[in-house]
Amino acid sequence: MNRHSLPEPFTRLPQIYFVEYLVWEKSRQIEAHAHDGVFQLDYFPQGAGTYSVDGATIEIDANTFFFVAPSQRHEIHGSSENPLENATVKFGHPGIDTDGFLPHVCRVHADVASRAGTLFRQVISEAVLKQQEHMAIASLRLAELLLLLRRSTEVDGVAVPDSRPVTAARRYMLEHFADDISIGDVAGSAGTTPEHLCRVFKKETGDTPFTFLRGVRVERAKKHLESTRDNIAAIAQATGFGQAKNINRIFKNLVGMTPREYRRKALVENRQ
Structure with a gap:
């Protein structure tokens, strides 16, 4: 990727279909499922549990974002001790390849996680209003969030090696x-x-x-x-x-x- 040019996916904005910010009940589980034609991004600023995607099970923490491609099976298991807080956005984006745009597990430094978490909350607070101008702002914030996560998984402009x-x-x-x-x-x-x-x-x-x-x-x-x-x-x-x-x-x-x-x-x- 040219370090001085905008990545091709960001010449178009994502279309947001669903947002949610929810405090889970203890031990809540979402069994394995998939979404056709929809990307999903999840963030858990508080709580403990596991997130499974593409056959891998990862411990949830506040510095990790989970990116799920269309038709990709995933499941979430909350802790009986420490309930999860979950921010979710489901969206479409014709400029994003279904594989390789982001790792399924985006673990970032705490300072990046703080910035990304703020953007995620802005996406949700604008999108829940459902009016055209607010949805436009939400899409801009989501594009910024995706770009931040993408850049945080790159080193000197070179993508993280094949996973x-x-x-x-x-x-x-x-x-x-x-x-x-x-x-x-x-x-x-x-x-x-x-x-x-x-x-x-x-x-x-x-x-x-x-x-x-x-x-x-x-x-x-x-x-x-x-x-x-x-x-x-x-x-x-x-x-x-x-x-x-x-x-x-x-x-x-x-x-x-x-x-x-x-x-x-x-x-x-x-x-x-």
């Missing part, structure tokens, strides 16, 4: 999370070296491959704890932790409680 190894690695870990897999196994599935995979994975997602894998295992273990009566050792085996002591330690570190404590808490909440 296919990262996508392949995520898919492999989602399929084999219950197995005893090594970084060599994951890199081999992506057709690259462990060193290169760790570098590009960290660059695109902000996490290491095994931080991602650990998060997947924790989420799967939570579902087992909520929906089955299996003992902790069996759940540890089924979700890739191997031994009960491993799942106990990691749950305590990441969830703030042991698996048994999490199960008791989930049972109480389900009865309410």
Whole structure:
């Protein structure tokens, strides 16, 4: 891209179809679905949960924006502890390719996230008024927001390298999370070296491959704890932790409680 020219998609403005700013109820979930012909951009300034798109599951945080292309399946799972605040815009844009315009996961620096969050709120506050002049301002702000996110994922005018190894690695870990897999196994599935995979994975997602894998295992273990009566050792085996002591330690570190404590808490909440 020429650093001194406006990217071609921004010679036309996006057409906004839907906006929403919502505080979720605890443990709310949006199951896997897709939208034909519509892009979606999500931002979560508060709360915790996971966002899944294109087979990858990412921990939600305030510095991450999620970009979903038309017909791309995605789902969101909110936390039972820390409810999500969710800003959403759905839009059409004939100047944007369905693949490659933005990464599905746009993790940016805190200062960029603050600016982008302000633009997102301006998009919503103008679009909800639904009058022509307000919709025009909302479209301008959305174009500015998309350009900001695009620039934040570039280095010296050169786009972030091909994310296919990262996508392949995520898919492999989602399929084999219950197995005893090594970084060599994951890199081999992506057709690259462990060193290169760790570098590009960290660059695109902000996490290491095994931080991602650990998060997947924790989420799967939570579902087992909520929906089955299996003992902790069996759940540890089924979700890739191997031994009960491993799942106990990691749950305590990441969830703030042991698996048994999490199960008791989930049972109480389900009865309410």
